[in-house]
Amino acid sequence: AQSVTQLGSHVSVSEGALVLLRCNYSSSVPPYLFWYVQYPNQGLQLLLKYTTGATLVKGINGFEAEFKKSETSFHLTKPSAHMSDAAEYFCAVRPVGARGSTLGRLYFGRGTQLTVWP
């Protein structure tokens, strides 16, 4: 069974500070990995994803994440927080089975609420 763990349900940073949101997964086969962002009263938007290839992935709004297979992690970072980054962030995984894919089964973490202080 897939499992996604986001460490810290709430993270607070000052404007201009580093943002680090943690995500670990449990899977015998490296899955596809995603970060989504949800602004208040909206649906989710894709920030970035890792499927294959380069393990450092750059996304929108200056965010990036690094897939570390040995640590089963996919932490999200941004060098300098902006007030507009305040939102809820979700890590998600999609299993990739031996026979190709299991399209449809996207598993989400419980989310991390990011607060940015002026």
Add this chain to the structure above:
Amino acid sequence: NAGVTQTPKFQVLKTGQSMTLQCAQDMNHEYMSWYRQDPGMGLRLIHYSVGAGITDQGEVPNGYNVSRSTTEDFPLRLLSAAPSQTSVYFCASSPGTGAPNEKLFFGSGTQLSVL
């Protein structure tokens, strides 16, 4: 640019009532899905479809039915509403398989309260 459209945005039901949450996408996406979002629980997959006529269960399918008669529409039916189904429901679609297509497009959500 309609994208994924969900209706209604808000709904209040009494226990035992039935209703259908509507979802339509105009992007010709093969894949559609329904999630529910509860505080502290993230999003949990209810049902999904990989194409017209094909549906499958997700993590929390009990109490919900779906059908996919067309590529565009993927309605979610609550057969007999229960207070435990109070939640925010999101419909999402994706072009299909393959790394470039691995992206969900979300609707704006339906906030459902069951009294």
